[in-house]
Amino acid sequence: xxxxxxxxxxxxxxxxxxxxxxxxxxxxxxxxxxxxxxxxxxxxxxxxxxxxxxxxxxxxxxxxxxxxxxxxxxxxxxxxxxxxxxxxxxxxxxxxxxxxxxxxxxxxxxxxxxxxxxxxxxxxxxxxxxxxxxxxxxxxxxxxxxxxxxxxxxxxxxxxxxxxxxxxxxxxxxxxxxxxxxxxxxxxxxxxxxxxxxxxxxxxxxxxxxxxxxxxxxxxxxxxxxxxxxxxxxxxxxxxxxxxxxxxxxxxxxxxxxxxxxxxxxxxxxxxxxxxxxxxxxxxxxxxxxxxxxxxxx
Amino acid sequence: xxxxxxxxxxxxxxxxxxxxxxxxxxxxxxxxxxxxxxxxxxxxxxxxxxxxxxxxxxxxxxxxxxxxxxxxxxxxxxxxxxxxxxxxxxxxxxxxxxxxxxxxxxxxxxxxxxxxxxxxxxxxxxxxxxxxxxxxxxxxxxxxxxxxxxxxxxxxxxxxxxxxxxxxxxxxxxxxxxxxxxxxxxxxxxxxxxxxxxxxxxxxxxxxxxxxxxxxxxxxxxxxxxxxxxxxxxxxxxxxxxxxxxxxxxxxxxxxxxxxxxxxxxxxxxxxxxxxxxxxxxxxxxxxxxxxxxxxxxxxxxxxxxxxxxxxxxxxxxxxxxxxxxxxxxxxxxxxxxxxxxxxxxxxxxxxxxxxxxxxxxxxx
Numbered sequence: 001x002x003x004x005x006x007x008x009x010x011x012x013x014x015x016x017x018x019x020x021x022x023x024x025x026x027x028x029x030x031x032x033x034x035x036x037x038x039x040x041x042x043x044x045x046x047x048x049x050x051x052x053x054x055x056x057x058x059x060x061x062x063x064x065x066x067x068x069x070x071x072x073x074x075x076x077x078x079x080x081x082x083x084x085x086x087x088x089x090x091x092x093x094x095x096x097x098x099x100x101x102x103x104x105x106x107x108x109x110x111x112x113x114x115x116x117x118x119x120x121x122x123x124x125x126x127x128x129x130x131x132x133x134x135x136x137x138x139x140x141x142x143x144x145x146x147x148x149x150x151x152x153x154x155x156x157x158x159x160x161x162x163x164x165x166x167x168x169x170x171x172x173x174x175x176x177x178x179x180x181x182x183x184x185x186x187x188x189x190x191x192x193x194x195x196x197x198x199x200x201x202x203x204x205x206x207x208x209x210x211x212x213x214x215x216x217x218x219x220x221x222x223x224x225x226x227x228x229x230x231x232x233x234x235x236x237x238x239x240x241x242x243x244x245x246x247x248x249x250x251x252x253x254x255x256x257x258x259x260x261x262x263x264x265x266x267x268x269x270x271x272x273x274x275x276x277x278x279x280x281x282x283x284x285x286x287x288x289x290x291x292x293x294x295x296x297x298x
Numbered sequence: 299x300x301x302x303x304x305x306x307x308x309x310x311x312x313x314x315x316x317x318x319x320x321x322x323x324x325x326x327x328x329x330x331x332x333x334x335x336x337x338x339x340x341x342x343x344x345x346x347x348x349x350x351x352x353x354x355x356x357x358x359x360x361x362x363x364x365x366x367x368x369x370x371x372x373x374x375x376x377x378x379x380x381x382x383x384x385x386x387x388x389x390x391x392x393x394x395x396x397x398x399x400x401x402x403x404x405x406x407x408x409x410x411x412x413x414x415x416x417x418x419x420x421x422x423x424x425x426x427x428x429x430x431x432x433x434x435x436x437x438x439x440x441x442x443x444x445x446x447x448x449x450x451x452x453x454x455x456x457x458x459x460x461x462x463x464x465x466x467x468x469x470x471x472x473x474x475x476x477x478x479x480x481x482x483x484x485x486x487x488x489x490x491x492x493x494x495x496x497x498x499x500x501x502x503x504x505x506x507x508x509x510x511x512x513x514x515x516x517x518x519x520x521x522x523x524x525x526x527x528x529x530x531x532x533x534x535x536x537x538x539x540x541x542x543x544x545x546x547x548x549x550x551x552x553x554x555x556x557x558x559x560x561x562x563x564x565x566x567x568x569x570x571x572x573x574x575x576x577x578x579x580x581x582x583x584x585x586x587x588x589x590x591x592x593x594x595x596x597x598x599x600x601x602x603x604x605x606x607x608x609x610x611x612x613x614x615x616x617x618x619x620x621x622x623x624x625x626x627x628x629x630x631x632x633x634x635x636x637x638x639x640x641x642x643x644x645x646x647x648x649x650x651x652x653x654x655x656x657x658x659x660x661x662x663x
Contacts, residue, residue, distance in 0.1 A: 035426045086639050092425040093372050094638050097572060101638070104569060104631025108624035223437075226430045234426060266445030275434030279419075282431065286422040 002134050007256040008249060013141035015248020016148035020203035021225035022232065022240035023155065024196035030172040030235050031192040033092070034084065037099040039200050040222030041106030046072040046201020047208040047218050048114050051121050061124050065205050069198040076197025077190045085189070103219075111216045123209035144206045151202065152241055159237070168192060172235075224251075224271075227278035233291020242289060247274045333490050337483040346482035348598045353489035354550045356590035359574045360493075360500050360583055361543030366572070367581035368504055369536040370516030371420060372428055375435035376571045379409050379541040381443060381563030383548025384458065385450050391460025391553060398464050398488075402549055409545025410538040417534035424519075436565050443560035455559030458552040462488055485554055492550065493587065496543060501583045503539075512536055513581075566627060570594075573630045577637050579646025588645045593633065597626045 021039060028036045050068035053059045059067070079102060087095050125139040159165040170178040171188040179185055200222070207221065208214035228247040232239025255270040262269070287293045307313050340346060362376050383405040391401030419431050443450045450456055462469035462485065469484035503509050511532050514522035523529045552558045570593065578589020604610045604622050620628070637644055 029426075035429070083635060083639065090638075090642075091370070093366065093370065094642065096372060096426065096429055097576060097634050098638050100569060100572070101631040101634035104627050105635070106631075108620060108628040108631075111624055112620045223433070226433065230427060230430050266441065269441070272434075272438050272441045275437055279431060279434060282423065282427065283418065286427070 003256065005135055007252050009135070009137060009141065010256075011249035011252030012245065013138075013144050013248070014252055015228075015245035016145050017203050017207055017221065017244075018225045018228040018248050019241045019244025020148055020151065020199050020206075021222050022229040022244045023152065023237060024199035024203075025225065025229045026232075026235065026237050026240045027192045027199070028196045029229075030237075031168050032084070032189050034095045034099065035092075035234070036193075036196060037096065038079065038102040038106060039196065039225070040219030041103045041110070042072055042076055042197045043200040043204040043207075043222050044110050044216065044219035045075060045106060045204075046197070047121075047204030047214055048110055048119075049201070050205035051114075051119050051208060051214055054122050055119070061122065061209070065202065068205055069201045072201030073194035073198040076193040076195075076200075079197075080190050080193035084193070085186070107216070107219065114216075116216055119208075119214040121205070121208045121214055125209075140206075140210055147202070147206060151199070155237065164188075164191065224274050227274035230278050231281055231288055233288030235292050236288070236290040239288055239290035247277065250274070250277055333487075333494070337479070337486045341480070341483070343480070343482050344602065346480075346486055348595050350482065350485050350489050350554055351551075351598065352590050352594040353486070353493050354547050354554065355571075355574065355594035356493045356587045357489075357496050357550065358544050358547030359571055359578065359586040359590045359594075360496050361540045361547065362571050363575045363578075363580070363583065363586045364500055364503070364512075364543070365536050365540035366575055367579075367585075368509065368516060369512040369533065370519075371533060371536060372425065373432045373537075373540070374429055374565070374568050374572070375416075375432035375439070376540075376544055377563040377565070377567035378435045378439035379412060379544035380548035380551065380567065381439060381558075381560070382412055383409050383545025384552030384558045384563075385443070385456070385548075386545065387460045387549040387552045388456050388458040388558065389449060391549070392458050395461075398460075398462050398469075398553075401460050401553075402546055405545040405549035406542040409548075410542040412545075413538040413541030414534060416537050416541075420533040420537055421530045433565070436563070436568060439563060440560055443563065450560065453560060455557060457557050459556070460549075460553045462553060489550055489554070492546075496546075497583050497587060500543075504583070508532065508535070516581075566630075569630055569634075570597075573634050577633050577644055579644030580642075582644075582646040584649075585644050585646030588649070592645060593630070596629060600625055600629075 021043060024039055024042075025036060028034055046068050049071050050064050053064035053067050054061055057064075083098060083102065084095070087098055123140065125143060128139045130137050130139060130142070159169060167178065167183045168188050168191065170181070170183055171185055175185055178188075203221070204218060207218060224247070225244065228243040229240055230243070231246060232241070232243030251270050251273050254273045258265065258269050281288070336349075337346060340349075358376065358380055362373065365371050365373055386405045386408045387401050390396055390404045391398070396404070416432070416435070420428060423431060444453050446452075469488040470481050472479040472484040472487075504512070511522065511527045514525070514527050515529050515532055519529045574589035574593045575586060576589075577593050578587070579585025600607065600610075601622055607625075610620055610622060610625055641647055643650070
């Protein structure tokens with residue numbers, strides 16, 4: 001029982017990282033109809049910027065987090081301004097490929113600047129743990145979960161009550177009608193890219209501050225966040241969070257039990273569990289758990 | 299009555315002719331001549347091997363272009379089918395010792411069957427969802443390749459001993475009229491001959507009724523269904539043909555390289571193929587070959603001349619800030635972005651514009 005709960009906790013911590021990344025995907029998809037494959041690159045960029053701020057410039061960790069999110073947001077908005085804006089109205093294939101192209105430019109750039117070697121990001125929690133009734137919680141993991149919960153809450157409040165959030169929802173619902181009402185679609189698109197990049201950077205820095213440290217492969221986690229987003233439904237922020245947690249739990253539980261229960265499946269099955277889960281769900285519910293069903297009128 | 303101008307098209311049938319104008323017939327003859335003569339002129343093993351890899355890539359790219367360029371289905375999983383073809387060849391061609399036509403067909407059959415498995419997804423999912431499912435295919439495939447050790451040799455890879463023999467002709471050690479040719483020369487003729495055959499088949503496929511159905515689905519699948527195109531059936535068919543051709547490319551790749559390992563069938567390979575299709579021109583067979591020549595040769599050339607390119611690191615601890623691998627990746631990325639933003643029709647589009655300019659000569663403007 002203890003091991004099970006422990007595994008669940010690990011899954012929640014992992015799942016909240018997925019949720020942050022998936023939320024970033026959903027923000028962009030909802031307002032611009034683009035799936036941003038470059039999210040992993042932005043995540044890695046944020047993590048490395050955070051490392052530079054915290055280690056090389058010796059800033060307080062909290063300040064480094066804020067700064068790296070802000071600078072990643074600038075880069076995200078820059079992408080939108082320079083490249084994606086030219087692609088409005090192009091088929092989804094072209095736009096997806098553009099974001100993949102951006103990812104493939106961003107990744108070598110990061111390794112060219114920061115190198116391949118593993119880095120340790122200084123963080124205020126180090127490897128401290130708290131023990132509650134036989135369960136060991138890493139303080140860092142608790143912070144990750146808490147931070148995610150706070151960000152998700154802020155996110156929903158922003159969308160519900162702020163005028164910019166309302167503008168974003170309006171643009172997502174019907175861009176032309178929103179334009180006719182005087183909403184600047186350009187501003188909305190830029191802001192959604194900025195928000196998504198900031199979310200990715202936050203996920204990146206919380207991951208990098210963990211025991212694994214920071215290495216160029218950190219952006220890989222964004223690929224695993226795709227199933228989370230698809231599972232929840234492309235256009236549902238709540239779905240992104242739910243999907244992230246489900247995928248995180250499934251992955252952690254597989255890692256914990258697969259060797260005993262299904263050793264025949266080979267090593268590292270937990271890595272492909274998100275995709276297997278996604279495929280099974282898609283066969284039953286093609287638009288995810290909470291996604292909007294596409295209506296096809298004939 | 300005056301004879302019609304050579305460029306004038308007077309009917310639909312003439313529009314659809316494969317080799318309509320004298321110029322295309324002349325171009326075709328020139329290409330055939332280059333194909334026959336090139337290996338005897340260029341005997342350098344490096345350049346021949348680059349050309350062979352380019353040819354293999356062209357085969358795979360034609361497959362992807364049928365799926366993506368003509369049918370509009372996004373697939374990030376092309377590398378999975380290429381890998382499958384290579385492993386089938388290792389087992390069927392190597393262990394069972396079957397001749398070339400049989401292992402090539404076996405690879406194609408397995409590729410088609412695997413592509414058919416994706417069928418249910420193509421029916422239910424569109425656009426973005428499909429892209430991510432096929433992305434999952436890469437990772438699931440990599441897991442399979444690493445763990446099905448009996449088939450693939452696991453992490454350490456497997457050797458492919460499949461011979462390149464058709465009846466009495468052995469392309470691995472070719473002898474024509476007393477003259478013997480090297481393995482690279484033989485493979486050049488084999489691979490580029492197959493490029494020609496596959497290109498011709500693909501070209502004919504897209505001219506026919508099913509080909510036009512594919513393009514109708516690409517342009518608007520609901521409208522296609524309304525006018526009586528069975529969209530679902532054609533989507534699955536496109537996936538099967540595309541993955542069968544991909545598996546054939548993988549089979550050639552394995553047979554030429556004689557060794558394959560799971561590290562080769564990764565996302566980068568899929569992206570390379572997508573870059574080729576985009577750079578060459580979506581929805582043109584000729585473009586796939588052009589793109590394969592342009593993009594497919596890049597990694598080998600960068601690797602060969604990495605000393606001469608400033609800032610490139612040739613060894614792990616060496617000077618320079620960017621590795622050969624990273625440079626390749628960055629170039630693929632840049633090519634995709636630049637072509638999609640600036641020249642969505644690709645190299646084939648540029649070619650078409652040049653051609654049209656001269657077609658109306660001297661009244662071109």
